[in-house]
Amino acid sequence: xxxxxxxxxxxxxxxxxxxxxxxxxxTYDEFVNAEYFDSMEEVQERYGFYxxxxxxxxxxxxxxxxxxxxxRLNHILPQISSVGxxxxxxxxxxxxxxxxxxxxxxxxxxxxxxRNNGDGTFTDVADAMGIADLNIPGLGASMGAVWxxxxxxxxxxxxxxxxxxxxxxxxxxxxxxxxxTDEAGMPGHINANSAFWFDYNNNGYLDLFIGGYYHEDVNLxxxxxxxxxxxxxxxxxxxxxNYLLENQGDGTFRDVSEESGLQETRRWTLAAAAADINNSGxxxxxxxxxxxxxxxxxxxxxxxxxxVSQEAGLGFVPKSGMSVAFGDIMNRGQFAIYITNxxxxxxxxxxxxxxxxxxxxxxxxxxxxxxxxxxGVEIGEWGYGGQFVDLNNxxxxxxxxxxxxxxxxxxxxxxxxxxxxxGGNRNIIIDAVNWxxxxxxxxxxxxxxxxxxxxxxxxxxxxxxxxxxALNLDSRAVAYADLFGTGAMDIIVAxxxxxVKIYRNHVTIDHNWVSFRLEGRAANRSAIGAKVLLHWHxxxxxxxxxxxxxFASQSQRPVHFGIGTTDIVEKAEIFxxxxxxxxxxxxxLNRVHHxxxxxxxxxx
Amino acid sequence: xxFSTSLPEPFSQITIPKNYIGPxxxxxxxxxxxxxxxxxxxxxxxxxxxxxxxITELLLHRFVTGKWRDISSxxxxxxxxxxxxxxxxIWPFALCAAISIASKYVFRYKGxxxxxxxxxxxxxxxxxxxxxxxxxxxxxxxxxxxxxxxWIVGLITISKVNRFNICATYVAGFLFFAWIRSIYTxxxxxxxxxxxxxPMYQLFVLFMITDxxxxxxxxxxxxxxxxxxxxxxxxxxxxxxVYAPFYALFIVGPIALIFEKWWNERKxxxxxxxx
Numbered sequence: 004x005x006x007x008x009x010x011x012x013x014x015x016x017x018x019x020x021x022x023x024x025x026x027x028x029x030t031y032d033e034f035v036n037a038e039y040f041d042s043m044e045e046v047q048e049r050y051g052f053y054x055x056x057x058x059x060x061x062x063x064x065x066x067x068x069x070x071x072x073x074x075r076l077n078h079i080l081p082q083i084s085s086v087g088x089x090x091x092x093x094x095x096x097x098x099x100x101x102x103x104x105x106x107x108x109x110x111x112x113x114x115x116x117x118r119n120n121g122d123g124t125f126t127d128v129a130d131a132m133g134i135a136d137l138n139i140p141g142l143g144a145s146m147g148a149v150w151x152x153x154x155x156x157x158x159x160x161x162x163x164x165x166x167x168x169x170x171x172x173x174x175x176x177x178x179x180x181x182x183x184t185d186e187a188g189m190p191g192h193i194n195a196n197s198a199f200w201f202d203y204n205n206n207g208y209l210d211l212f213i214g215g216y217y218h219e220d221v222n223l224x225x226x227x228x229x230x231x232x233x234x235x236x237x238x239x240x241x242x243x244x245n246y247l248l249e250n251q252g253d254g255t256f257r258d259v260s261e262e263s264g265l266q267e268t269r270r271w272t273l274a275a276a277a278a279d280i281n282n283s284g285x286x287x288x289x290x291x292x293x294x295x296x297x298x299x300x301x302x303x304x305x306x307x308x309x310x311v312s313q314e315a316g317l318g319f320v321p322k323s324g325m326s327v328a329f330g331d332i333m334n335r336g337q338f339a340i341y342i343t344n345x346x347x348x349x350x351x352x353x354x355x356x357x358x359x360x361x362x363x364x365x366x367x368x369x370x371x372x373x374x375x376x377x378x379g380v381e382i383g384e385w386g387y388g389g390q391f392v393d394l395n396n397x398x399x400x401x402x403x404x405x406x407x408x409x410x411x412x413x414x415x416x417x418x419x420x421x422x423x424x425x426g427g428n429r430n431i432i433i434d435a436v437n438w439x440x441x442x443x444x445x446x447x448x449x450x451x452x453x454x455x456x457x458x459x460x461x462x463x464x465x466x467x468x469x470x471x472x473a474l475n476l477d478s479r480a481v482a483y484a485d486l487f488g489t490g491a492m493d494i495i496v497a498x499x500x501x502x503v504k505i506y507r508n509h510v511t512i513d514h515n516w517v518s519f520r521l522e523g524r525a526a527n528r529s530a531i532g533a534k535v536l537l538h539w540h541x542x543x544x545x546x547x548x549x550x551x552x553x554f555a556s557q558s559q560r561p562v563h564f565g566i567g568t569t570d571i572v573e574k575a576e577i578f579x580x581x582x583x584x585x586x587x588x589x590x591x592l593n594r595v596h597h598x599x600x601x602x603x604x605x606x607x
Numbered sequence: 608x609x610f611s612t613s614l615p616e617p618f619s620q621i622t623i624p625k626n627y628i629g630p631x632x633x634x635x636x637x638x639x640x641x642x643x644x645x646x647x648x649x650x651x652x653x654x655x656x657x658x659x660x661x662i663t664e665l666l667l668h669r670f671v672t673g674k675w676r677d678i679s680s681x682x683x684x685x686x687x688x689x690x691x692x693x694x695x696x697i698w699p700f701a702l703c704a705a706i707s708i709a710s711k712y713v714f715r716y717k718g719x720x721x722x723x724x725x726x727x728x729x730x731x732x733x734x735x736x737x738x739x740x741x742x743x744x745x746x747x748x749x750x751x752x753x754x755x756x757x758w759i760v761g762l763i764t765i766s767k768v769n770r771f772n773i774c775a776t777y778v779a780g781f782l783f784f785a786w787i788r789s790i791y792t793x794x795x796x797x798x799x800x801x802x803x804x805x806p807m808y809q810l811f812v813l814f815m816i817t818d819x820x821x822x823x824x825x826x827x828x829x830x831x832x833x834x835x836x837x838x839x840x841x842x843x844x845x846x847x848x849v850y851a852p853f854y855a856l857f858i859v860g861p862i863a864l865i866f867e868k869w870w871n872e873r874k875x876x877x878x879x880x881x882x
Contacts, residue, residue, distance in 0.1 A: 354695025
């Protein structure tokens with residue numbers, strides 16, 4: 004009898020112990036990470052920086068307005084029109100100061116180009132420059148913008164993507180813009196949410212990638228059919244085509260999408276970026292696809308892209324890809340790839356992907372493994388833009404991740420209705436009519452953006468609530484730039500149907516940095532695709548000039564390196580897209596170096 | 608009484624023990640789904656769940672009874688946890704499987720366990736670890752043919768073990784209450800019925816509510832319970848619970864089992880008094 008009782012009690016104890024595992028893990032985690040600070044100076048001392056929301060002081064007063072679509076989609080409007088807030092950093096007038104371009108989406112609402120006045124304030128000059136009124140019935144609603152000097156004039160030109168026709172604006176010496184969409188040969192209607200500039204054939208002229216989300220036959224403003232939703236939540240095959248437009252060097256572009264191999268799938272591409280990840284000398288493409296797997300296309304240098312997603316190890320698990328960013332997180336001269344997805348407690352736990360190069364990578368196809376869990380950057384929430392940026396100039400790339408889908412009426416929730424339909428059969432999920440009405444309900448809204456600090460030893464630590472960047476708007480695009488000439492990367496966040504936020508970064512003065520503003524000659528003048536390998540303190544840190552990345556964003560053009568308390572940099576190797584390799588020995592610290600291909604010139 | 612089921616010609620010489628039909632069926636569905644859609648993130652998670660189920664079953668059974676036992680039911684629990692749990696981490700898979708098996712040794716009435724183990728594990732995990740995991744509901748393919756094949760193969764196999772009536776009653780009950788819900792909420796019937804076409808229900812209907820150990824002994828009783836599960840689920844759905852069927856089974860299943868045992872004892876007692 005006693006023996007029986009002992010057995011029962013023992014089994015019960017084992018059972019209780021099993022039940023308490025999650026609680027014990029969480030308590031331990033909270034105990035280990037508990038920190039309290041009395042002032043932001045203490046935060047700066049601990050983490051090397053803090054952020055302050057200075058939106059009001061900058062004079063930037065921009066609120067994104069979401070697009071109104073066909074009446075038959077009104078019942079789910081907030082999720083259909085859940086994107087369109089974008090930010091791109093550009094020095095459009097070549098005065099050395101980063102300016103900001105924001106998109107709105109509602110017809111009649113204006114996009115904004117905020118000129119940096121150099122005194123901490125900005126002035127919207129979009130209307131005067133002719134690039135404000137771009138949300139027009141019949142032409143489309145803005146979804147994003149990327150800048151690149153497509154005609155090598157020395158001034159950055161504007162590509163605007165829309166749910167509608169993409170627009171190309173030529174920069175006229177920084178004093179105005181001219182619409183050159185038609186003569187340049189831009190394609191017709193694309194429901195685009197991603198685009199970037201890159202020189203895919205290294206001929207010195209910037210080409211264009213534009214990613215389609217909804218099928219290009221779908222006009223969201225005048226639907227011909229409500230069967231336009233994804234045909235599967237994780238294996239959708241009815242998304243928009245992707246486009247590759249080859250710059251002919253005479254102001255025109257040729258559509259080489261089909262022959263390039265980029266139209267073999269119809270995934271729902273929500274974000275895309277390019278980098279030469281296999282050191283072939285040609286930029287490759289990574290796609291973050293909603294309702295599907297991530298994709299990697301290797302550039303063979305002969306005009307073709309090869310889909311090696313599965314071979315590379317990142318094309319197996321379908322999730323909801325929202326953002327693509329490249330970063331050398333371990334200072335080993337190799338890019339990791341960060342792709343955000345959705346994690347909603349108890350309902351959908353996809354986890355973000357941090358694809359790091361596997362040690363057994365060999366040949367022309369690199370191998371990747373997902374290290375997001377091991378490195379602590381897996382569980383975000385409903386993620387959008389995920390941007391690598393060294394926030395404290397300590398030489399380790401940190402992560403800023405935008406979160407939050409649709410902030411509706413507090414206390415309500417749409418997840419139940421959503422889960423009913425998206426788990427259903429193809430014929431149900433594909434038809435918008437079957438989607439339950441949102442009725443103003445909250446849908447993964449009021450989520451806080453994440454700031455993950457890289458400890459340089461393979462772990463990231465979430466500090467948003469401590470360092471001052473805990474924004475809980477429906478954030479979409481995230482960009483960084485040294486807006487105030489302090490040598491720190493400030494953060495700009497575009498929020499859906501909500502105001503833009505600007506965070507000034509206060510970095511400890513103990514941390515040094517060095518920046519390179521590159522200008523191509525044989526290579527494209529924007530130097531997009533150029534890589535800089537910094538040799539410092541027995542480390543090799545790789546960065547590149549991007550033509551657009553993360554989600555609907557483009558960050559500052561100069562390549563910025565924090566180096567912590569190190570007071571000397573051995574050299575910077577610059578790998579120009581033209582193949583030229585340039586070496587800058589012992590670059591002076593704490594300044595921006597203006598480097599013109601092929602030889603270095605005096606800094607500004 | 609034979610505990611095997613015959614296969615059609617030309618495999619009539621081969622018989623499959625009844626307690627292996629479940630494991631074979633669920634393995635088949637899993638492999639088909641993985642080949643078609645790659646539903647398993649990694650094999651590691653599945654093997655963690657199966658391994659945890661095996662270890663828990665073997666150790667607890669040995670500890671409680673002093674004997675080793677067949678692990679076919681632990682395999683079903685483990686593989687079910689491996690499919691149903693969705694998490695980027697590994698530990699929720701193992702923990703769910705371990706809790707599922709452990710529940711069999713804790714919640715018992717008159718010598719048998721009263722909860723469907725995997726259903727218990729899933730419900731408890733939703734309560735204690737929802738910030739680390741979710742349950743398979745919207746994370747699978749939406750292909751109609753794959754769905755139909757799984758349903759047809761599953762139902763044929765289930766009928767071999769005399770559980771078809773449970774599935775049919777539950778499906779009929781679900782559709783009936785989906786219609787009621789659509790009238791009550793003013794929503795479309797298609798949206799209400801949609802979950803039934805998804806993967807979570809394929810597993811729920813084919814495996815959970817048909818589990819021989821936690822279903823009633825009479826056909827009538829089985830049908831009533833299946834209908835009651837759909838009925839209780841109605842209220843959870845009106846309360847917008849994403850995992851309504853699991854909660855419904857969690858409540859109805861044990862009550863039905865306890866009631867049946869109590870009722871049978873009462874009948875036996877009455878019969879013995881008469882004699």
